Amino acid sequence: xxxxxVTPWEVKGNIDYDKVVKQFGVSKIDPILLERxxxxxxxxxxxxxxxxxxxxxxxQFILDQYEKGNKFFLYTGRAPSSHTHLGxxxxxxxxxxxxxxxxxxxxxQFPDEEKFLFKRDLTLADTEKYTYExxxxxxxxxxxxxxxxFLIDTKHxxxxxxxxxxxxxxxxxxxxxAAFGFDNEQNIGAIFYTSMQAVPAFLPSVLQKKNIPxxxxxxxxxxxxxxxxxxxxxxxxxxxxxxIQCRFLPGLGGMQEDGKMSGSSGDNATIYTVDxxxxxxxxxxxxxxxxxxxxxxxxxxxxxxxxxxxxxxxxTFFEEDDEKLREIYHAYKSGAMLSGEIKKILIDKINTFLAxxxxxxxxxxxxxxxxxxxxxx
Amino acid sequence: xxxxxVTPWEVKGNIDYDKVVKQFGVSKIDPILLERxxxxxxxxxxxxxxxxxxxxxxxQFILDQYEKGNKFFLYTGRAPSSHTHLGxxxxxxxxxxxxxxxxxxxxxQFPDEEKFLFKRDLTLADTEKYTYExxxxxxxxxxxxxxxxFLIDTKHxxxxxxxxxxxxxxxxxxxxxAAFGFDNEQNIGAIFYTSMQAVPAFLPSVLQKKNIPxxxxxxxxxxxxxxxxxxxxxxxxxxxxxxIQCRFLPGLGGMQEDGKMSGSSGDNATIYTVDxxxxxxxxxxxxxxxxxxxxxxxxxxxxxxxxxxxxxxxxTFFEEDDEKLREIYHAYKSGAMLSGEIKKILIDKINTFLAxxxxxxxxxxxxxxxxxxxxxx
Numbered sequence: 001x002x003x004x005x006v007t008p009w010e011v012k013g014n015i016d017y018d019k020v021v022k023q024f025g026v027s028k029i030d031p032i033l034l035e036r037x038x039x040x041x042x043x044x045x046x047x048x049x050x051x052x053x054x055x056x057x058x059x060q061f062i063l064d065q066y067e068k069g070n071k072f073f074l075y076t077g078r079a080p081s082s083h084t085h086l087g088x089x090x091x092x093x094x095x096x097x098x099x100x101x102x103x104x105x106x107x108x109q110f111p112d113e114e115k116f117l118f119k120r121d122l123t124l125a126d127t128e129k130y131t132y133e134x135x136x137x138x139x140x141x142x143x144x145x146x147x148x149x150f151l152i153d154t155k156h157x158x159x160x161x162x163x164x165x166x167x168x169x170x171x172x173x174x175x176x177x178a179a180f181g182f183d184n185e186q187n188i189g190a191i192f193y194t195s196m197q198a199v200p201a202f203l204p205s206v207l208q209k210k211n212i213p214x215x216x217x218x219x220x221x222x223x224x225x226x227x228x229x230x231x232x233x234x235x236x237x238x239x240x241x242x243x244i245q246c247r248f249l250p251g252l253g254g255m256q257e258d259g260k261m262s263g264s265s266g267d268n269a270t271i272y273t274v275d276x277x278x279x280x281x282x283x284x285x286x287x288x289x290x291x292x293x294x295x296x297x298x299x300x301x302x303x304x305x306x307x308x309x310x311x312x313x314x315x316t317f318f319e320e321d322d323e324k325l326r327e328i329y330h331a332y333k334s335g336a337m338l339s340g341e342i343k344k345i346l347i348d349k350i351n352t353f354l355a356x357x358x359x360x361x362x363x364x365x366x367x368x369x370x371x372x373x374x375x376x377x
Numbered sequence: 378x379x380x381x382x383v384t385p386w387e388v389k390g391n392i393d394y395d396k397v398v399k400q401f402g403v404s405k406i407d408p409i410l411l412e413r414x415x416x417x418x419x420x421x422x423x424x425x426x427x428x429x430x431x432x433x434x435x436x437q438f439i440l441d442q443y444e445k446g447n448k449f450f451l452y453t454g455r456a457p458s459s460h461t462h463l464g465x466x467x468x469x470x471x472x473x474x475x476x477x478x479x480x481x482x483x484x485x486q487f488p489d490e491e492k493f494l495f496k497r498d499l500t501l502a503d504t505e506k507y508t509y510e511x512x513x514x515x516x517x518x519x520x521x522x523x524x525x526x527f528l529i530d531t532k533h534x535x536x537x538x539x540x541x542x543x544x545x546x547x548x549x550x551x552x553x554x555a556a557f558g559f560d561n562e563q564n565i566g567a568i569f570y571t572s573m574q575a576v577p578a579f580l581p582s583v584l585q586k587k588n589i590p591x592x593x594x595x596x597x598x599x600x601x602x603x604x605x606x607x608x609x610x611x612x613x614x615x616x617x618x619x620x621i622q623c624r625f626l627p628g629l630g631g632m633q634e635d636g637k638m639s640g641s642s643g644d645n646a647t648i649y650t651v652d653x654x655x656x657x658x659x660x661x662x663x664x665x666x667x668x669x670x671x672x673x674x675x676x677x678x679x680x681x682x683x684x685x686x687x688x689x690x691x692x693t694f695f696e697e698d699d700e701k702l703r704e705i706y707h708a709y710k711s712g713a714m715l716s717g718e719i720k721k722i723l724i725d726k727i728n729t730f731l732a733x734x735x736x737x738x739x740x741x742x743x744x745x746x747x748x749x750x751x752x753x754x
Contacts, residue, residue, distance in 0.1 A: 113542045158535030158754045168566025189545025192569035377535045377754045
């Protein structure tokens, strides 16, 4: 089996998350930390119970500050290069839960220039379109409009660029090269970009003229950016941002093939939030990698393998009820539940979610101005 | 004699301008081109007659377009890291003449982030202060307020950054390295910077939604920026910017020591526009390198050498009357004029200029808003 690749630009292969923890230098979320979170929030989000959010940096510091009455703010983002797919919303769902439980502000960055700079054929017209589409998905999840602030890099450059240069002055090419694997053919905009990704981690402190702790929920591939900016931001006089990292929702093709579901690995590996029920059904039936046996008879006799079955794996993300999930696991493993049946459960689950989501997405069009940080500049 | 160094960050040594022309690949301004300019403008600025503006790129194209009724705009700038000195205003005086003669718009960039990014100890508070001070000097020279537009990179980043990323995507680190001599220790803001310097060369075309030719008057050390951006800008659909280059006003220490007068080579090598008459007198008397002999007797017998005498060299920049200049040359060379006398002529010339300039500089404080491009964003 080939080694997995996990960088902000590429995720490939069957990821060994224990290895990633060591390589990246993040800390695992352990039962003691979970207990501490539960004491404050009253319950644990399924993504915490199931180890989907599995690692962190300095989360204890955030909780220490919170318990002293010093609230943090949340920062996450989405670089717009395609429609939103279900993998994207995993960290957003969790971020929404954090916002509700801790009653804190969220700064949501849309670094539209990132994808423009890193993808040869992507135009600014493309990124503008997808920024709009992706914003609708974020709004549809129900973030508090009074506490949620969207930053679009090209639209808020007037505020962000003067802060980004402070970061940029403290990062040299050697550091960027080591963190992101750049070579000399990399364009100078892409080289500069990480400075812009650092800004929302301290911008609220700049705007409010006080030092506010920052917690960044994100998928683990973005960690190199924050590894670099955590060294720089304290030199500017602000708290080192803390972070909490999740695993990837596997692509429909299975965990062996794609480490995460990505819009760039083809539409068939992916379910978009704008897909209609029939498309969802077809994609899951046709492309979701099955842990079942080759015939019904074999399946009844030997049982399925939920650990590699994508439908089951997806249910660990989207079926919130632990008891139900357990029943499905055992029924599938014993052979009582067939592959078609577990896929049917997933199809219903996703389509129920998307029916509501797509309604909210329509309503989001009117709500958008409430979420955009003002002034646009 | 050591080889001279001419880069946007450093100018050192006795510059052989013929060598620079070859190295940089610019074209000399020849008598045919001068005649063509004179036909349009009616007269030639002393900087053209005296070969102080000595080189260009594509100036014929600009004149072709102008004669067809397609006006160009001017673009020049000043990176604020110190008070303005007399060397800085050389290209500005010429730019003012071009604006008057051709009746065209001028976009004047203050890339305040450049000096912040390239000078370790310079803060954004410093660059903000000097941006203000330098703007007063530009206004004091009498540019047409209706046709002159100041861009300050950190204040206009909202307009400039979205254009800069288009440039940045087309320049890789290898190119920047070759053009500017960067190494891997260079910070990623400095690496990105040239993209921002490219923007005013096509921003008016973006804003007015039509392709307008651009002419950039500048000191020759800035050429590497435009060499790079001239390759990129046509790929964005705009005219390749043309340019016209000047020599440096030598430092008071003489041409052997400093290729140009620079604020960073010490206050004594430099006359600032805010210096009072006594300071000007003292600096010139004490520090201006003399081409005279060691005693009055020797001087009367052998004569002075105007070619290395800084007072004389400065008069070639600031004494507009060719006849007077010729007389001074011969009187000094023959020994009839002593070093103290030629210095006295220069002191009076500079102090007369600065008396008017400093008055205009005071008045400029009220005029500033007229020059700042709106919206500030």
